Amino acid sequence: MADNKVSIKQFMKDECLQESLMVIKDSFITVAKEFNFTEENCPSNPAFTNLEKLHIMRDNGISMFGLFEDDRQIGFAALEKANDNIFYIERLSVLPGFRHKGYGKTILDFVFKYLKAQGAKKVSIGIVNENLLLKDWYILYGFKETGLTKYKHLPFTVCFMEKIVDE
Template sequence: MIKKVENDVEIIKCQEIIRNSFITVADDFGLTVNNAPTNPAFITYENLQKSIEKGMELYIKYENNDAVGCVGIQRSSSNKEIYYIERLAVLPEKRHLGIGKSLLDFAFYEVNKRKGKEISIGIIDENKVLKKWYIEYGFTEKETKIYEHLPFTVCLMIKKV
């Protein structure tokens, strides 16, 4: 079951899922709170709450009453036909079971209902495993960007809805 996050308890559950999911990637790429403080591995309740207040819709996936994953969907402020996938996260022990795909399928369904035409996501360009996963789902690389405040290159990927 996937449902919209509606209360503080669910926000905290999502925060834990996001941190636990992204910390494995942070460890793989040497990211710390000092060199990549905005990385989701270090997300705070307050930052997650601010994202929701700014328009991100956060959804949580349950299996057997256990929270196992989450995904955020946010419409572009400059183009109402473009949506962003944010904070797609699956608990490490639940990976490779189709949960991430089911969250993406859900996100595409929701964006399609809103008449969105394209979904965009930003990932660590050097994360070849994750990039391959998104390509297999149908995303294509749009561009890469280097940000001074980040110790990695960002790959922006897109897929038509």
């Protein structure tokens, strides 16, 4: 990451949504394969999303951001305002070949700076509880587990986590 130009861009219209879709799908498919998620047993998993769903997210006011190394998009994050104080991070992803190099932290650092400017007090996420590597990564960043929920329609337990914006 040291020699490459890294930037984060907000997508205001349709630009880069197709590229973002590929980043999301390619990033989440590794977890889907690891935990045997399929479109049949876990259709809401981002590995199985489509361009229409990204358009719906955007049309519903969800802010979308791409992480770029030089001119190549290698990451993605979406932010949804739950209320005046809480935002949700959705679809946070880094392409497999770029993981463990600080790019995820770069996205989170940007997200927290951006949300602080928006007046957010808290950030919330939901992850696959069984994905201990990811869960530990969020804990290292300062997120705290707030609850576990097992939904009938999902083949995993959802771990809800939160972090105060100013921490």
